[in-house]
Amino acid sequence: GAVVSQHPSWVICKSGTSVKIECRSLDFQATTMFWYRQFPKQSLMLMATSNEGSKATYEQGVEKDKFLINHASLTLSTLTVTSAHPEDSSFYICSASWEGSDTEAFFGQGTRLTVV
Amino acid sequence: SQKIEQNSEALNIQEGKTATLTCNYTNYSPAYLQWYRQDPGRGPVFLLLIRENEKEKRKERLKVTFDTTLKQSLFHITASQPADSATYLCALLVGGATNKLIFGTGTLLAVQP
Numbered sequence: 001g002a003v004v005s006q007h008p009s010w011v012i013c014k015s016g017t018s019v020k021i022e023c024r025s026l027d028f029q030a031t032t033m034f035w036y037r038q039f040p041k042q043s044l045m046l047m048a049t050s051n052e053g054s055k056a057t058y059e060q061g062v063e064k065d066k067f068l069i070n071h072a073s074l075t076l077s078t079l080t081v082t083s084a085h086p087e088d089s090s091f092y093i094c095s096a097s098w099e100g101s102d103t104e105a106f107f108g109q110g111t112r113l114t115v116v
Numbered sequence: 117s118q119k120i121e122q123n124s125e126a127l128n129i130q131e132g133k134t135a136t137l138t139c140n141y142t143n144y145s146p147a148y149l150q151w152y153r154q155d156p157g158r159g160p161v162f163l164l165l166i167r168e169n170e171k172e173k174r175k176e177r178l179k180v181t182f183d184t185t186l187k188q189s190l191f192h193i194t195a196s197q198p199a200d201s202a203t204y205l206c207a208l209l210v211g212g213a214t215n216k217l218i219f220g221t222g223t224l225l226a227v228q229p
Contacts, residue, residue, distance in 0.1 A: 006159070034216060041125075043205060044160070044219040093159045095217070104150065105207075105217055107159035 002028045004096045006108030013084055013115055021079045021111045023094035029074035030096035034105070035067075038091040050077050084115040118143040120208060120220035128226045129196055137191040137223045139206030146208035149182055149189050150217070154203045160219075163204075164191075196227045 003026040013019050023033055032051050036044040048064075050056040050071035058064045066088075068080040077096075081088055091112050095105040123138035139149070148167040152160035166173045166182040166189065173180045179192040193200050206220040 004159075036219075043222045046216060046218060049216055091157075095159075104162035104165060105160075107161070110157065110159045112157065 002026075002096070002106045004030075004094065004106045004108045006094055006111055008111060009109060010112040011114070013113070015085055015115055016083055018080055018082045019084055019113060021081075021092055021094075021113075023077045023079070023096065023108050025075045025096045025106075028096075030077070031074065032097050033071055033077040034095045034097075035069060035077075035079050036093045036095070038093060038110075044093060047079075081113065084113070086115045089113055089115045118218075120144070120206065120218060122204075122206060122220045122223045124223055125221075126224040126226065128228060131196060131198060131227055131229050133196055135193040135196050135200070135225055135227070137204050137206075137225070139189040139191065139220050141187050141208060141220075144187075144208050144210055144218075146210055147215070148209050149180075150207045150209070151178075151180055151189075151191050152205045152207060152219075154205055154222070160205055193225075196225075198227045198229050201225055201227050 005024045007022045035047045037047050038044045046059050047062045048056045048058045048069050050069045052071050052074050056069035071077040091110050093110040095107045120141045129135050150165045151163045154160045164180045166180045177194045181190045203222045203224045205222045207217045209215050
């Protein structure tokens with residue numbers, strides 16, 4: 001199956017700083033990438049959908065100025081959590097698909113963000 | 117409101133038995149439904165997909181059914197093993213400008229040896 005790599009796998013940052021998470025499709029061109037957030041013992045909540053070369057589409061209730069998403073190439077999307085606060089601590093997961101794909105989604109291994 | 121609910125937060129069964137997990141949804145018209153497995157601290161891994169015009173799908177010890185009238189999917193693991201212990205998530209593909217996957221609440225399955 002297709003491989004999606006997410007980096008870093010975990011990060012600890014101080015409150016008020018920004019953190020960037022990368023999501024790469026290693027063996028296919030990802031026209032669309034999705035960013036999810038998962039709190040402990042809860043399901044994945046879709047944050048935003050990003051299409052290569054265009055602005056991301058955010059789900060209701062997700063602050064686009066706080067969670068900056070860039071999808072500048074067909075193999076890389078980044079999520080930057082700006083001015084992070086402890087309540088942003090969560091597990092962030094990306095997934096990727098290619099144009100015309102209507103089957104399984106390929107997920108990264110996730111990034112555990114802890115804001116102290 | 118739109119919801120995807122899985123029958124229970126946790127399910128405990130004995131090794132060798134069949135585990136049955138339920139996924140119910142409201143106010144969605146999905147093109148298809150998927151089931152994923154998630155281990156702690158990891159991203160979800162795809163297991164099975166079933167389309168709206170399909171009633172049943174099988175893959176090795178896994179079986180999925182899909183009833184669009186009841187708006188329900190059942191996920192079965194036969195001859196369960198301790199290695200099957202994980203969280204299982206159902207997900208719906210919903211359309212719009214971009215197709216996107218919306219996940220259910222998840223069920224933590226524990227298979228006791």
